[in-house]
Amino acid sequence: MADIFAKQLSPVMRTMTGPGPRPLYQAVEGRNGEALTGGARVVMAACNDYLGLADDPRVSEAAVRAVQRYGTSCSGSRLIGGTLPLHEELERAVAAFLGQEAAIVTTTGCQANLALSPLFGRGDVVFGDMANHASLVDAVQAGRAGSRRYRHCDMGHLERQLAAADGEAAKVIITDGLFSAEGDLCPLPELVGLARRHDARLVIDGAHDIGLLGAGGRGVAEHFGLMDEVDLYTGTFSKCFGSIGGFLAGPAEVIHFLRYTARSVLFTASMPPASAAAAVAALKIIASEPERRMRVFEVARRVRNGLRELGFDTGESLTPIVPVHIGDTGLCGRMWQAVLDEGVFTSVMVAPGVAEGHALIRLALQATHTDDHIARILEAFATAGRRLGAATAGAR
Structure with missing residues (x-):
């Protein structure tokens, strides 16, 4: 048997x-x-705390103060009983940092990517780099859209796939900004051009680049001078921010939709108070140092x-x-x-x-x-x- x-x-x-x-x-x-x-x-030499903020006394002290005020856990989802003023403060700060209308924070970076799945409906088509993080792959599989994977950073391959899908319901390109295995960057200028020519949305997972790249630390889009050309960002606080948790940032209507449809938001306990406070403190340091x-x-x-x-x-x-x-x-x-x-x-x-x-x-x-x-x-x-x-x- x-x-x-x-x-x-x-x-x-x-x-x-x-x-x-x-x-x-x-x-x-x-x-x-x-x-x-x-x-x-x-x-x-295996720690993604690139800026060394997990050990910064200012970040640690912010976490301690949050525990003293709010305890160690919210013991509930963001939807019911698990939202603190800290979560709302962090969301406003992330949205402002990335120049977006709104943001929502999640308990992990993986869950931020999984929260994308309600956007991927039946008849839609998602185009993903073959080197994308596993959580982006899982998000596509959790949705109902068709999936087309293009060879790593191969814009010719992607363009042929986009052209073949022209006329289909809706298209979106999703990619890591900074690829975590080999440390290379997505070819964002080319991606922006392809997305606009083929009426596709562009989603960037900034897990490894937000906080690190660009004059202000805003990631690969700032590095290439294309902050206004990305439709939606996802990211994590577990790398440059020295904490744990994730976020999505983009148009207010999209973020509002995901607040009430994303299972990884609705059905998990919210980001702990210490982690949220640490991320708020880290964001201030990233912007100023x-x-x-x-x-x-x-x-x-x-x-x-x-x-x-x-x-x-x-x-x-x-x-x-x-x-x-x-x-x-x-x-x-x-x-x-x-x-x-x-x-x-x-x-x-x-x-x-x-x-x-x-x-x-x-x-x-x-x-x-x-x-x-x-x-x-x-x-x-x-x-x-x-x-x-x-x-x-x-x-x-």
């Missing part, structure tokens, strides 16, 4: 989760670019250039997400473990997170990384690479 519990991890995941030290699900205590894990002090963005890009430049000098392939990224392309899954897993053994905690990405044969180690760099941290990261890769021959294996 078939047993629903008989399912097994893939061979790759069994290798990654087998006996011995593994970075997956390993408890870490981190602060200011370092972490304690497995009894060892390591450089933390551009030097944090300057520092993290300087750290990334030095690490990226150092890795290239060692013979590693770091792809096209010019952001604080630095991929180290290894290729072979087994070699990538061994390299990942060897780098940890040398005192640097990183992330690994294998299929299906990336294409088969394109396994990579992902570094997420922070404004709080010091010159010593940079040196330790490069030394760890140099030592591990020499031992395993990984640098030349990843060269393109």
Whole structure:
């Protein structure tokens, strides 16, 4: 008899989760670019707190004050009993920051993307980059629209798909602003042009770029000077904002519609008071301290250039997400473990997170990384690479 519990991890995941030290699900205590894990002090290069705000005393103090006033939980959804003045303050601040009419905050960034699904009705067509975050893929699947996925940043492929769908009910293009695996940017100017020529809406997931890119930290749209050309934003407070939670920002009528139709808003407890207060405080710091963005890009430049000098392939990224392309899954897993053994905690990405044969180690760099941290990261890769021959294996 078939047993629903008989399912097994893939061979790759069994290798990654087998006996011995593994970075997956390993408890870490981190602060200011370092972490304690497995009894060892390591450089933390797998944390998406790009601006280092999760440790900023002003952000922490705001969270503490919120707990003292409101407690630790709202114990209800935003719809009934779970909305605090803090949520409304944060929504106004996010909308103003992004120049939008309205915003709604959610409990996680993943839930912000899932909240898009009511927009995707029967007969509509959604066009998504093949490298989009899994939560965007899930949002499309949860809706009733047709789904067309275009090759990563391939505008010719997207244009052919849009042209084939002209005349259908409604179209929308959804894409990450800054892609989380390889650190590259969506080609927003081309996307805007295609969206307008084919009467499609444009939705940008700014999870990794809002707070980081642009003169004011408003993300990829500000970076390209196209703030008025994006129809709807989603994002998260778990990266640059040093907190947890998500948001959608756009036209007031659209946000109002989603408040009363999005299951991930209606059927989950609201963003905790501490997280909302932390995000409010972080947004003020992001707007007033551009030097944090300057520092993290300087750290990334030095690490990226150092890795290239060692013979590693770091792809096209010019952001604080630095991929180290290894290729072979087994070699990538061994390299990942060897780098940890040398005192640097990183992330690994294998299929299906990336294409088969394109396994990579992902570094997420922070404004709080010091010159010593940079040196330790490069030394760890140099030592591990020499031992395993990984640098030349990843060269393109």
